Amino acid sequence: DAGVTQSPTHLIKTRGQHVTLRCSPISGHKSVSWYQQVLGQGPQFIFQYYEKEERGRGNFPDRFSARQFPNYSSELNVNALLLGDSALYLCASSFGQDNSPLHFGNGTRLTVT
């Protein structure tokens, strides 16, 4: 069975641009969460979607948005990119809403120049 898949794996953007990151959860998993991980820090929670509804939002500006599709895949959008948005963006899926356990994709490494 395929695990959590994310695309693209690497991305280079310039300040002010926008970016869309994609995630496909493990088959049967209905919850998708997005995390931002800056080098040397733990993942920071951005969003959780369950059954296509936003169930949680971390402390990120409105430039960050996401959605979940009927097939449970998800997109993370970031507008007006800043240099500080450079990070590894991780998508995680779980069967239920309680995040037990989380299964992560390989991540998308975003570099903003």
Add this chain to the structure above:
Amino acid sequence: RKEVEQDPGPFNVPEGATVAFNCTYSNSASQSFFWYRQDCRKEPKLLMSVYSSGNEDGRFTAQLNRASQYISLLIRDSKLSDSATYLCVVNPLLSNYQLIWGAGTKLIIKP
């Protein structure tokens, strides 16, 4: 005070030794706890959940101390392949599924 704190390390440990590290959390109402392992430039992977009664999985033992608000991870007979960053994860509230992650403790096992 950070919600979840870990000693960043690195812990340099000879192969075969036993190593332990702790993670403290600030919210006394926290309900569930986990240890994840993250290899360099890879995604985190669940190592083990931490139960109130403590739990063991092979060479790994996790403990929860609610009174002092910390969880611990003990690795016995360490292997070179145990070298990684170990992330402590806390779910602060049942009604909020946002997980809080520590910054991780880096472990280096030396031959």
